[in-house]
Amino acid sequence: MDTGSLEGTGAPADQPVWRRPRPGLLRMRRLLLMVWTGVLTVAAGLLLGLLAGPAWTLCALLPPVCAVWGRRLLERNWRSWRYAERADDLLISRGVLWREETVVPYGRMQLVEVTSGPVERRFGLATVQLHTAAAATDATLPGLDPAEAERLRDRLTELGEARSAGL
Known part of the structure; x- marks a missing residue:
């Protein structure tokens, strides 16, 4: 489905015809989320490993876990725009x-x-x-x-x- 297409085409004339952003917006935001997640994971792993000890490097898994949740939130946010x-x-x-x-x-x-x-x-x-x-x-x-x-x-x-x- 082309999300730039018109919605509500069977609506009465007084109803607004809503249009949505393209799916590329969601793909772009997901890519940026993954890139920043990778940067944060590597930085957290290195800093925690060097400053606090090897056991603390497991905390570097927090950004990827948050990114999984963030992917879902990005989709919901993208669907809300019109x-x-x-x-x-x-x-x-x-x-x-x-x-x-x-x-x-x-x-x-x-x-x-x-x-x-x-x-x-x-x-x-x-x-x-x-x-x-x-x-x-x-x-x-x-x-x-x-x-x-x-x-x-x-x-x-x-x-x-x-x-x-x-x-």
Whole structure:
């Protein structure tokens, strides 16, 4: 299933159509978790072995155990991210334990950025960052296809200009 595809296609017209980040975001975050787990495991094993004695090197197994749990949490977090474009605003929903829904009115947007770091580019991902007048309402959409991120940036910029012109 392409997670960038539309959900709720049989929903009534007044219901938002939700879109999700690409699966590459989950793969990227899992890879980063494994890399940092490896670094922490080696560092903990060496430091504990040299400073506290060989018996303490077993404590270096703690990072891999935590990483197994972290892989599951990463998936739940990835599944919680979604966004929907409505007529007057953009909805962004995220969070597992504490759900957070952000509504960004198009007329309040001041800047829409598309960024893609080296790791994101390797996984074919981009992030859309929305800036508004109030810093508390800035929003981020990670894990988008670069073409979708550019389309969204252009659309949000166009809608933002049209809505702010009426203020």
